[in-house]
Amino acid sequence: MNNKIVTRFAPSPTGYLHIGGARTALFIYLFTRQNNGKYILRIEDTDKERSKLEYEEDILAGLKWLELEHDEFVRQSDNIEYHQSCLKKLIDNNLAYVSKEEVQKEGDREEVIRFRNPNKKITFIDLIHGEIVFDTTDLGDFVIAKDMATPIFHLANVADDMASGVTHIIRGEEHISNTPRQILLFEALGAKTMPIYAHIPLILDRDRAKLSKRKHGASVWVSEYKKNGYLPEALNNYLALLGWSPQAANNNEQGTDDEILFREELLKRFDIKKVQKKGAIFDIEKLNWLNREYLKNQTTEAVAKEINERCPARVKELPLYSTDKLIQLTQILIERINNYGELTDILGRGDFDFFFTTPHPSQELLREGTYLSQTIDIIKNLPVENFSDPEKIKKALWDFASEKGRALVLWPMRVALTGQEKSPDPFTVASILGKEETIKRLAHAEQILS
């Protein structure tokens, strides 16, 4: 007997990949892999008017970026003949009929195909919500096709699920009220077994409304997160935490307080039955935290590449600029950003321009220069090779600074090097600047003060 689990993610290409869709895909992916099932990606493009290739491509690209690989791909429009045969079968069996319509708005037809609603109570089990009961009498004879050649959503959806043997329908909660109609169609088409449903609660914005275009700093489209330099594994991790918690135990694992979970861990701990019933507000702050955690684990090479790509042209034109030096800022920059996109902001703001152009600090900012000349002497005596390590520079200066008062030695030094009130520590800066430039700047500061 074939009791393999079959699932599908069935977005319509009438918009870009939505963050909620990405989460649905993630949950479907995890559930399917946990059960060694088959995951079908089905593009529901029956609405020729609104479907666009551009959207389909965006959905595919987004899922690929998130590494949510499917096992099978179908484009619903390729099955149109099958849908038509299902429609014919329903009409032949008197389960659907051609209905004369009143034309109410532009584009309306005089005839459509309606399903003959048996008007009965439908009960189904939802993995997340439990038992749900509907009286289909309220639904009337709903439309299943515009004409014999063009079946629409409910019919196409059910026909495809049946044909590909989908066992579990995991989708957004907005489909809950579509379920009774679809069950009616499954029955009418003679389905031997009914799929099991799991309706995932919606992702909401700060106002508790369905997350929609760019409000409160949170983007809706997956591509935006990619563009803004979020890491796909961090986004996956965050999405998993929206509506599900690793604190809850499942059949195989105890709960854990650890929320930073890689794919493997998610696969072990996730439990579709433990998914929350209530809609969850998207919290960009928590995503930022997770992304920072993932950023820390990136290789220096990976970060350096991003820094180089996202550095504004203006900075690259500064007199002391070099790629090497930019790359040396990796550590400094990485702990100041939530995502790679902020690299452009932070570099663009000019906070780190002093690495690439000589600063001219004011007397006021430099404060006292009492120990500047002795600082210069110590630096001069330090072998050039020691400049590659900030710790060595620190060691050379530390005792002197401690003796004279660190604020009196280190503050003027740091300001001399950076020209700024706020900056990384003077040892790190000196190390990146190199011996010659460091001395030059300290001497320059001494001049300003004299």
Added chain:
RNA sequence: GGCCCUAUCGUCUAAUGGUUAGGACGUCGCCUUCUCAAGGCGUUAAUCCGGGUUCGACUCCCGGUGGGGUCACCA
């Protein structure tokens, strides 16, 4: 409005009917420190309301109220 779903800190959430209602993000504070960032430590705050059932209710039942979804010749 009808139907459906839903209700624990600001947010995401944990809690076989018996816990000082736990964790995370954020906030705030402290430590570290020449400044910033990072880091470490700590603090903060919640069971929607009203009835039941029970020795005992966040947990079960009923009723309100709030929030959400859906009512297409879209998906």
